Amino acid sequence: DAKTTQPTSMDCAEGRAANLPCNHSTISGNEYVYWYRQIHSQGPQYIIHGLKNNETNEMASLIITEDRKSSTLILPHATLRDTAVYYCIVSPTNFGNEKLTFGTGTRLTIIP
């Protein structure tokens, strides 16, 4: 069962903010929202995660709606190196047997 829904692809101009949406309408109270990205031919890279408050780190910001049914990953000043597939995942901190289940993600292309 897909726990998250993301657009298949998005384009963003270099230097602009990239806003990647994710719907997770069936999220449980103990589940976090995680974002990873995978640049071509590399392993996935952790970006950020949050429970209900907005989060920011050196890579990105995560905005979670009050009802927690959707979230947006924001890359404030996109560069060409941000071109990648971005995965939104919901999971409790203790992954258990399911571990990380990546969906198809959003292929983000940064346009020069």
Added chain:
Amino acid sequence: KAGVTQTPRYLIKTRGQQVTLSCSPISGHRSVSWYQQTPGQGLQFLFEYFSETQRNKGNFPGRFSGRQFSNSRSEMNVSTLELGDSALYLCASSPRQGGETQYFGPGTRLLVL
């Protein structure tokens, strides 16, 4: 800190053979998980090792096995290779069992002919 390293990066085998992949986690990380990534199935969890013990297991046949050493390094073995085993095999480490963030290595790309 050095990241997760995996060897070899690329591998070509034929059906019926077996293969062993190696993973060195980030220093201080005791949990190592293995994933298989294919275009059709996406990223699928194989198993997790913590303190030399398998703690969690995904839905893969017994041909897929692993182990972890006292220094937290891990190996994954696939016996009797099938064409469908062609994939990118990713290793991820975390400080704790079931750790909330996984730090992935570059992967080993296996091609079975």
